Structures are given as structure tokens and as C-alpha cells.
Amino acid sequence: MAACCRIIFEAEGTRAREVSGLEGSFRYISEDAVIGEGTVLGFGCVVMDGVVIGEGVTVGHHVIIHEGTRIGDGAWIGDNAVLGRQPRAGVSVTRAVSVMPPLVIGKRALVGTSAVIYAGSVVGEEAMVADLAAVREDCVIGRRVRIGRCAVIGCNVRIGEGSVVQAGALVTSDSRIEEEVFIGPGVYTCNDKYMSRREFPLRGPVIRRGASVGTNSTLLPGVVIGRGAVVGAGAVVTRDVPDGCTVMGNPARPFPA
Amino acid sequence: MAACCRIIFEAEGTRAREVSGLEGSFRYISEDAVIGEGTVLGFGCVVMDGVVIGEGVTVGHHVIIHEGTRIGDGAWIGDNAVLGRQPRAGVSVTRAVSVMPPLVIGKRALVGTSAVIYAGSVVGEEAMVADLAAVREDCVIGRRVRIGRCAVIGCNVRIGEGSVVQAGALVTSDSRIEEEVFIGPGVYTCNDKYMSRREFPLRGPVIRRGASVGTNSTLLPGVVIGRGAVVGAGAVVTRDVPDGCTVMGNPARPFPA
Amino acid sequence: MAACCRIIFEAEGTRAREVSGLEGSFRYISEDAVIGEGTVLGFGCVVMDGVVIGEGVTVGHHVIIHEGTRIGDGAWIGDNAVLGRQPRAGVSVTRAVSVMPPLVIGKRALVGTSAVIYAGSVVGEEAMVADLAAVREDCVIGRRVRIGRCAVIGCNVRIGEGSVVQAGALVTSDSRIEEEVFIGPGVYTCNDKYMSRREFPLRGPVIRRGASVGTNSTLLPGVVIGRGAVVGAGAVVTRDVPDGCTVMGNPARPFPA
Numbered sequence: 001m002a003a004c005c006r007i008i009f010e011a012e013g014t015r016a017r018e019v020s021g022l023e024g025s026f027r028y029i030s031e032d033a034v035i036g037e038g039t040v041l042g043f044g045c046v047v048m049d050g051v052v053i054g055e056g057v058t059v060g061h062h063v064i065i066h067e068g069t070r071i072g073d074g075a076w077i078g079d080n081a082v083l084g085r086q087p088r089a090g091v092s093v094t095r096a097v098s099v100m101p102p103l104v105i106g107k108r109a110l111v112g113t114s115a116v117i118y119a120g121s122v123v124g125e126e127a128m129v130a131d132l133a134a135v136r137e138d139c140v141i142g143r144r145v146r147i148g149r150c151a152v153i154g155c156n157v158r159i160g161e162g163s164v165v166q167a168g169a170l171v172t173s174d175s176r177i178e179e180e181v182f183i184g185p186g187v188y189t190c191n192d193k194y195m196s197r198r199e200f201p202l203r204g205p206v207i208r209r210g211a212s213v214g215t216n217s218t219l220l221p222g223v224v225i226g227r228g229a230v231v232g233a234g235a236v237v238t239r240d241v242p243d244g245c246t247v248m249g250n251p252a253r254p255f256p257a
Numbered sequence: 258m259a260a261c262c263r264i265i266f267e268a269e270g271t272r273a274r275e276v277s278g279l280e281g282s283f284r285y286i287s288e289d290a291v292i293g294e295g296t297v298l299g300f301g302c303v304v305m306d307g308v309v310i311g312e313g314v315t316v317g318h319h320v321i322i323h324e325g326t327r328i329g330d331g332a333w334i335g336d337n338a339v340l341g342r343q344p345r346a347g348v349s350v351t352r353a354v355s356v357m358p359p360l361v362i363g364k365r366a367l368v369g370t371s372a373v374i375y376a377g378s379v380v381g382e383e384a385m386v387a388d389l390a391a392v393r394e395d396c397v398i399g400r401r402v403r404i405g406r407c408a409v410i411g412c413n414v415r416i417g418e419g420s421v422v423q424a425g426a427l428v429t430s431d432s433r434i435e436e437e438v439f440i441g442p443g444v445y446t447c448n449d450k451y452m453s454r455r456e457f458p459l460r461g462p463v464i465r466r467g468a469s470v471g472t473n474s475t476l477l478p479g480v481v482i483g484r485g486a487v488v489g490a491g492a493v494v495t496r497d498v499p500d501g502c503t504v505m506g507n508p509a510r511p512f513p514a
Numbered sequence: 515m516a517a518c519c520r521i522i523f524e525a526e527g528t529r530a531r532e533v534s535g536l537e538g539s540f541r542y543i544s545e546d547a548v549i550g551e552g553t554v555l556g557f558g559c560v561v562m563d564g565v566v567i568g569e570g571v572t573v574g575h576h577v578i579i580h581e582g583t584r585i586g587d588g589a590w591i592g593d594n595a596v597l598g599r600q601p602r603a604g605v606s607v608t609r610a611v612s613v614m615p616p617l618v619i620g621k622r623a624l625v626g627t628s629a630v631i632y633a634g635s636v637v638g639e640e641a642m643v644a645d646l647a648a649v650r651e652d653c654v655i656g657r658r659v660r661i662g663r664c665a666v667i668g669c670n671v672r673i674g675e676g677s678v679v680q681a682g683a684l685v686t687s688d689s690r691i692e693e694e695v696f697i698g699p700g701v702y703t704c705n706d707k708y709m710s711r712r713e714f715p716l717r718g719p720v721i722r723r724g725a726s727v728g729t730n731s732t733l734l735p736g737v738v739i740g741r742g743a744v745v746g747a748g749a750v751v752t753r754d755v756p757d758g759c760t761v762m763g764n765p766a767r768p769f770p771a
Contacts, residue, residue, distance in 0.1 A: 026283045026301070026540045028557045043285045043303045044319070044540070046557045046575045061303045061321045062337075062558070064575045064593050079321050079339045080371070080576075082593045082627050113339050113373045114389075114594070116627045116645050131373050131391050132407075132628075134645050134663050149391050149409045150646075152663045152681045164453065167409045168427050168445070170682050170699045182452045185427045186445035186475075188682070188700035188730040190747060195696045195726040196678065212452040216445040216475040216493075218700075218730040218748040233447060234475040234493030234507050236730075236748030250507045250748050250764045283540045283558070300542045300560045301576070318560045318578045319594075336578050336596045337628070370596050370630045371646075388630050388648050389664075406648050406666045421710065424666045425684050425702070439709045442684045443702035443732075469709040473702040473732040473750075490704060491732040491750030491764050507764045 042079065051084075054107070066119065068102030075105055078113035078131065086119050087137045087155070100137045112149070124161070136173070148185065157204070166215075175204030183207070184215035184233065193221045208243070217252075299336065308341075311364070323376065325359030332362055335370035335388065343376050344394045344412070357394045369406070381418070393430070405442065414461070423472075432461030440464070441472035441490065450478045465500070474509075556593065565598075568621070580633065582616030589619055592627035592645065600633050601651045601669070614651045626663065638675070650687070662699065671718070680729075689718030697721070698729035698747065707735045722757070731766075 026044045029035070033051040041047070042061030050068040053059070057071055060079035065071070069084035077083070084103035089096075100120025105111065109123050112131035117123065120137035127145045129135055135153040142161040147153060151165050154173030159165065163177055166185040171177065174191050191204040203222035207213065211225045214233035219225070224240040231237055232248035232255065241247050248255045283301045286292070290308040298304070299318030308322050311330035318336045322328070326341035334340070341360035346353070357377025362368065366380050369388035374380065377394035384402045386392055392410040399418040404410060408422050411430030416422065420434055423442040428434065431448050448461040460479035464470065468482045471490035476482070481497040488494055489505035489512065498504050505512045540558045543549070547565040555561070556575030565579050568587035575593045579585070583598035591597070598617035603610070614634025619625065623637050626645035631637065634651035641659045643649055649661065650669040659673050662680040668687030673679065677691055680699040685691065688705050705718040717736035721727065725739045728747035733739070738754040745751055746762035746769065755761050762769045 025285070026558070028539070044283070044301055044558055044576070062301070062319055062576060062594075076345060078345075079342065080319075080337060080594060080628070085593065085627060088590060088592075088624060110345060113342060113391075114337070114371055114628055114646075132371075132389060132646060132664075134627075150389075150407055150664055150682075154681075167411075168407075168425065168682065172699065182454075184445075184447065184452060185429065186443070186700070188698075190698065190729045195698060195728065195744075197696075197726060212454060214452065215447045215477075216473070216730070220729075220747055230452075232493075233445075233477055233495075236746075238747075248508075251762075282542070301540070301558055319558070319576060333602060335602075336599065337576075337594060367602060370599060370648075371594070371628055389628075389646060407646075407664055424668075425664075425682065439711075441702075441704065441709060442686065443700070469711060471709065472704045472734075473730070487709075489750075490702075490734055490752075505765075 036073065050102070060113070066103075069105070069119070070102060071105045072107035072109065072125065074108040075110070076108075077105075077111045078115065080114040081111050082114075082116045083111070084119045085116065106143070118155075120155075130167070142179070154191075154204070160209070172204045174202050176206045178207060178209040178211075180210045181207050182212040184213055184217070186216040187213050187219070188217075189219040190221045211241075293330065307359070317370070323360070326362070326376075327359060328362045329364035329366065329382065331365040332367070333365075334362075334368045335372065337371040338368050339371075339373045340368070341376045342373065363400070375412075377412075387424070399436070411448075411461070417466070429461045431459050433463045435464060435466040435468075437467045438464050439469040441470055441474070443473040444470050444476070445474075446476040447478045468498075550587065564616070574627070580617070583619070583633070584616060585619045586621035586623065586639065588622040589624070590622075591619075591625045592629065594628040595625050596628075596630045597625070598633045599630065620657070632669075634669075644681070656693070668705075668718070674723070686718045688716050690720045692721060692723040692725075694724045695721050696726040698727055698731070700730040701727050701733070702731075703733040704735045725755075 029047040030049045032049040033047045035053045036055030038056040041059045044062040046064045048067045053071045054073035057075045059077045062080050064082045066084035087097045104122045106125035108126045110128040114132050115129045116134045118137040121139040123141045124143035129147045130149040133151045136155040138156045140158050146164045148167035150168045152170045157175045159177045160179035163181040165183045169187040172189045172191040191202040205219040205223045207225045208227040210228045213231045217235040219237045226243035228244045229241045230246040235252040236250040237252045246255045286304040287306045289306040290304045292310045293312030296314040298316045301319040303321045305324045307325040310328045314332045316334045321339045323341035344354045361379045363382035365383045367385040372386045373391045375394040378396040380398045381400035386404045387406045390408045393412040395413045397415050403421045405424035408426045410428045414432045416434045417436035420438040422440045426444040429446045429448040448459040462476040462480045464482045465484040467485045470488045474492040476494045483500035485501045486498045487503040492509040493507040494509045503512045543561040544563045546563040547561045549567045550569035552570040555573040558576040560578045562581045564582040567585045571589045573591045578596045580598035601611045617633050618636045620639035622640045624642040629643045630648045632651040635653040637655045638657040643661045644663040647665045649667040652670045654672050656675040660678045665683045667685045671689045673691045674693035677695040679697045683701040686703045686705040705716040719733040719737045721739045722741040724742045727745045731749040733751045740757035742758045743755045744760040749766040750764040751766045760769045
């Protein structure tokens with residue numbers, strides 16, 4: 001990556017021309033930012049101190065890139081995305097919040113319109129975080145993972161290579177998702193057995209390699225979904241599901257029984 | 258519609274005055290855009306090449322309107338909305354993505370704050386797409402349809418006149434929804450029977466005229482909900498529901514039995 | 515609060531310096547706005563007529579603050595948030611929409627990235643509305659309440675002090691939630707028994723003090739969840755739940771039976 005700050009091109013769709021400054025494009029770009037050759041930035045972008053953007057990156061309009069964020073070559077960032085914001089606890093939140101290291105976005109990754117990704121997380125190469133999705137701090141999103149529209153990924157989550165989290169799903173904080181897992185639309189996971197009423201060590205579910213979790217199902221705190229297991233749509237999973245097993249219903253039971 | 262480019266008025270709530278350029282309002286408006294009389298644009302808007310905005314349209318602050326988008330007379334576009342973006346497949350997505358024709362927004366339609374609507378879709382007259390909702394490419398949203406907050410409409414969806422999709426619902430790609438259908442909040446629909454494990458021709462549900470689908474229910478791939486049928490809240494619908502029938506439960510069964 | 519308009523500091527993370535105008539930061543700030551000492555505003559903010567921002571407030575980049583909104587001392591507003599927009603009914607919406615008084619945000623409240631909060635509502639001191647959440651008009655959100663990511667709060671909702679609405683939940687219009695209530699992720703509530711098919715006085719649920727409503731459960735219109743009651747994850751609640759009672763299943767039944 002060439003350390004060529006301010007070699008900026010107009011965004012796709014406008015007549016590409018090199019611009020030397022901010023005039024007329026309403027951008028703020030820190031003088032401490034580094035932007036690679038062939039990268040284009042849309043109107044109204046905000047690029048803060050210490051940001052490093054690779055070569056051939058497309059950054060949409062009104063994108064906000066916070067301090068120190070690193071974006072790999074060939075990535076594509078949708079309009080209005082907010083990258084690398086620090087977490088900020090509400091007054092009544094119990095989980096301590098510390099200053100996170102900068103966000104890292106891998107090569108050829110794709111970030112959707114108005115997606116929000118926090119500092120302290122790593123988004124793998126060729127991964128996708130779709131429109132209006134949120135990924136909190138301290139997450140590791142593997143290579144080629146896809147996070148759907150309006151999905152929410154809590155903090156301290158691991159998602160293995162090639163897994164999919166579909167639209168509107170919630171992967172709660174402290175979840176562990178292995179490789180090639182399919183999490184359907186609107187799946188909700190829990191990490192707090194007593195819903196804030198008692199002390200409880202928060203534990204998200206563990207979903208093993210190749211498992212499939214059906215649309216709009218619910219996973220209780222700490223349940224383990226085994227390798228290649230299948231959770232039917234709308235199931236409410238209250239116990240561990242063994243490797244290769246299929247469960248359905250509320251509460252979920254093995255199928256065939 | 259008068260082809261009077263650059264007849265722009267300040268947004269509602271500021272002191273309306275005609276402005277001849279961009280100074281002080283931080284807008285980018287392509288010289289190839291056409292903006293009708295009486296239309297107001299907020300601060301920070303981006304209007305790309307070939308956009309055509311009708312008369313008496315209100316465009317909020319920071320709205321981004323991509324190439325060629327057409328907006329009908331009297332429409333109202335909320336702050337931060339992104340209109341007409343092209344689809345962009347992640348590296349690992351199987352569905353091919355092609356360049357879509359421009360988005361068309363009908364007369365007097367209403368688009369909410371931070372809503373995202375893709376190129377290749379048509380939003381009917383007097384339809385509403387509420388705040389933070391997303392509508393993908395190749396959709397036809399009928400007249401007076403209402404799409405609720407944070408709802409997601411996949412690609413290649415048809416929604417007939419007067420139908421309602423409430424907040425947080427997901428209408429999956431390739432769904433067919435007829436007229437006067439009610440889809441409650443948080444309804445999730447599927448189109449992939451094998452959750453990516455086998456080849457499967459993706460099939461969303463078909464929801465016939467006047468059917469009502471209750472809150473937080475789940476519709477399996479390809480199910481047909483008959484005319485005037487009722488799906489109870491929280492039901493998991495695994496089979497077709499005949500015209501006029503009511504179903505409830507997990508799995509859903511006819512009621513009364 | 516000092517009535518010291520235009521005492522503005524650059525946002526955190528840029529080198530703080532007093533700025534006397536808008537040059538280079540692409541902000542619009544009405545001359546009728548009042549901004550307290552020690553308040554910082556990010557790039558691209560829009561602050562409309564009559565807005566009053568207290569002392570020591572942090573306003574992120576591209577934030578839009580509509581007419582008359584009041585923000586208390588020490589509040590923190592995330593990037594792209596839209597505060598105080600007026601409701602705007604679609605053509606086919608039955609609920610009448612009137613002009614609402616300005617939004618009030620309490621001291622030390624926290625508003626997330628791309629959150630949308632309407633005029634006519636009050637957000638209490640030290641409350642939190644997380645990223646991508648929406649709060650409609652005519653709501654009273656109590657002190658230290660937390661609204662999670664992508665959650666939607668309908669209009670005319672009351673939420674008592676210290677209650678929590680987790681990510682992706684929908685609190686439908688006309689709901690009443692008392693103090694110290696826990697509403698889990700993805701809970702959906704209804705207010706329309708006949709799903710628009712007949713006249714029905716819209717009635718959201720009533721959730722009494724200290725009740726806990728589990729992840730991805732569904733509450734039918736007008737149900738009352740008693741004091742300290744517990745609704746299990748994935749339950750579909752069709753009847754009132756007495757004080758202290760636990761219910762589970764679809765339909766929800768007392769547990770132990």
C-alpha cells in the first residue's frame with residue numbers, strides 16, 4: 001500500500017478526476033490518514049486521524065471512519081457506514097467498557113449502507129456486513145462470513161470462516177460460532193439465564209461447525225448446537241443438541257422423535 | 258414536471274429561499290439532475306447524474322440519491338435515506354448480481370429516515386417505506402403499501418396494492434404477496450428449504466389476497482397462505498393454509514381443530 | 515446552561531479547537547440555536563432553529579437535530595443520529611398525526627449511531643437508545659432505561675425507570691411498561707387484535723414492575739404481564755399472566771403446570 005495521503009478520486013458515478021483537497025466534496029480527511037492509490041471516496045466522508053485505507057477501495061458517501069481504522073485493499077464501503085466507533089456504555093450497563101484498538105476490515109470485504117462496526121473488532125477478508133447491520137466491539141468475523149441486513153452481533157463474538165448470519169438475526173455477546181454455520185433470518189440467541197435478576201456469568205450459545213439454525217428460532221443461554229445439527233424454523237432450544245441431530249418445536253425436541 | 262435544474266429551495270424549517278448553488282448547504286447536485294419546481298432539499302444531500310425529482314418533493318438532510326433515480330411529485334424523503342443504490346454481491350454470494358435499472362419512487366410516496374431502497378425496484382404511489390427499512394433490487398411495491406420500521410424486503414418480491422408489512426418483518430427474496438395482505442411485526446419468511454446445504458430452487462411464500470399473518474410468526478419456504486386466511490401470532494407454518502382458514506401453534510394447525 | 519450560541523468545539527478525536535463558524539466542518543447551525551459551553555459537534559451536523567444543547571454534550575458526525583429539540587448537559591449523541599423529526603403519516607395510515615412539541619433528551623443520556631427519535635417524546639436522564647433504534651412520537655422513556663440496537667418503540671409508549679428493552683424488540687404503540695422491567699431481544703408485542711380487518715381500539719400490552727419477558731416471545735394485544743412475572747423465551751402469550759407467575763410455550767401456560 002502506497003503511503004500516499006490525499007490521492008483521492010471522486011466516487012464511482014461521478015466523473016472520475018483526481019482531487020487535491022476537500023473543496024466541493026465536503027469531506028474531512030485527517031492529514032494523518034493514509035489512502036492508497038485507486039481508492040475513491042464519496043461526498044461528505046469523514047476520515048479521522050491514523051486511518052489507513054488500502055488500494056482500490058470504494059468508500060461511499062457520508063461514510064465516517066474513526067481513528068486508526070484499517071481497511072484492506074479492494075474493500076467496498078456503503079454510504080453512511082460508520083466504522084471503528086468506540087463502545088460507550090450507558091450509565092446503567094454493568095459490562096465494563098475499555099478503549100478498544102482500531103477496527104480492521106479485511107481485503108475485498110463488503111460493508112453495507114448504514115452498517116455500524118465498532119473498534120476492537122476484525123472483519124475477515126471477503127466477508128460481508130450488510131445494510132443496517134451492527135457489529136460490536138471485540139468480535140472476530142472470519143473470512144467470507146456474511147452478516148445479513150439489520151442483523152446485530154454483540155460484543156466478544158467469534159464467527160468462523162464461511163458462516164452466514166441472515167437478516168435480522170441477533171448473535172448475542174459472548175457467542176461462539178464455528179465454520180460453515182448457517183444462522184437463519186430472525187434467529188435470536190440469549191446469554192443471560194436470569195434476565196438480569198441474579199448474577200449470572202453471561203454465556204452465549206456455542207454453534208459447532210456446519211450446524212444450521214432455522215428461521216426465527218430461539219437459542220437459550222449457553223446451549224451447544226452440535227456439528228452438522230439442524231434446528232427447525234421457530235424452534236425454542238432449551239438444551240444442547242447433539243452432533244448431527246435435528247430438533248423442532250417449542251420446546252425443541254428431536255425429530256424424528 | 259419542469260426540467261428546471263437547480264431550482265432548489267431550502268428545506269422546510271429553514272427560512273425558505275431560492276439558492277443558486279451549493280455554497281453553505283454542503284450539497285452535491287449533478288448538473289445532469291432535473292429537479293422540479295417547489296422541491297426542497299436538505300443540507301448535505303447528494304444527487305447523482307441523471308436523477309429526476311418531480312415537483313413539490315421534500316428531500317431531507319443528508320439524503321443520497323443514486324444515478325438515474327426518479328422520484329414522483331409530492332414525495333417525501335426522510336433524512337439520511339439512500340435511494341437507488343446498486344446491489345453488490347459479496348464474494349461468497351451465489352445469486353448473480355447484474356446492473357439494475359434506476360429506482361422509481363411514485364408520487365406522494367413516503368420514505369423514512371435512513372431507509373435504503375435499491376435500484377431495480379419500483380415503489381408505488383402513496384406507498385410508505387418507514388425508517389431504517391431496507392428494500393432490495395427487483396421489487397415491485399404496490400400503491401399504498403406500507404413497509405414498517407426496520408423491515409427488510411429481499412430481492413425479487415412483489416407486494417400488491419394496499420398491503421402492509423409491519424415493523425421488523427422479513428419478506429424473503431422471491432416472495433409473492435397479493436393485495437390487502439397484513440403481515441404483522443416480526444414475521445419471518447424463508448426461501449431455502451435446506452439452509453444452503455443442498456441445491457434448492459429458492460422459493461419464498463405466496464400470500465394471497467386479504468390474508469393476515471400474525472406477529473412473530475414464521476413461514477417456511479414456498480408455503481401458500483390462502484385468500485383471507487389467518488395465521489396466529491407466533492405460529493410456525495410448515496404447510497399451505499387453505500383460503501379462509503385460521504392456523505395457530507408450532508407447528509401451525511387449523512383452529513378450531 | 516449558558517446561552518452562548520456558537521461556542522463550538524471540534525469533535526473528540528480531532529484536535530480540539532474553538533471554531534467560530536462553519537467553514538471546513540460542513541455544519542449548518544441555525545443562528546437561533548443555543549449551544550452550551552464545552553459541547554462538541556462533529557462534522558456535517560445540522561442544528562435547526564430553536565435547538566437548545568446543554569453543556570458538555572458530545573454530538574457525533576452528521577447528526578441531524580430538528581427544530582426545538584432540547585438536549586441535556588453531558589449527553590452523548592452518536593454519528594448519524596436523527597433527533598426530533600416530526601411524524602409524517604403515510605396516505606393510508608389511520609392514526610391521525612399532529613404537530614408534536616420538540617423532543618427532550620435528558621442529561622447524560624446516550625443516543626447511538628443512526629438512532630432515530632421523534633418529536634413529542636421525552637428521553638430520561640441517563641437513558642440509552644442504542645444504534646439503529648427508533649423511538650416514535652409521544653413516548654416517555656424513563657430514567658436509566660436502555661433501548662437496544664435495532665429496537666423499535668411505537669408511539670404513545672411509557673417505559674418506567676430502569677427498564678430494559680433489548681436488541682431487536684418491538685414495543686408496539688400504546689404499550690405501558692412499568693419500572694425495572696426486562697424485555698428480551700426480539701420480543702414482539704401486538705396492539706391490533708383483528709390485524710386491521712375490523713375496528714378495534716388499539717391496545718398494547720401492560721407490563722408490570724419487575725416482570726421479565728424472554729427472548730423472541732410474543733405478547734398479544736392488551737395482555738397484562740403481572741408484577742415480577744416471567745415469560746419464557748419463545749412463549750406466545752395470549753392471556754394475562756398473574757403477578758409472580760412464570761409461563762412458557764405456544765400458547766404460553768403456567769410453569770410448573
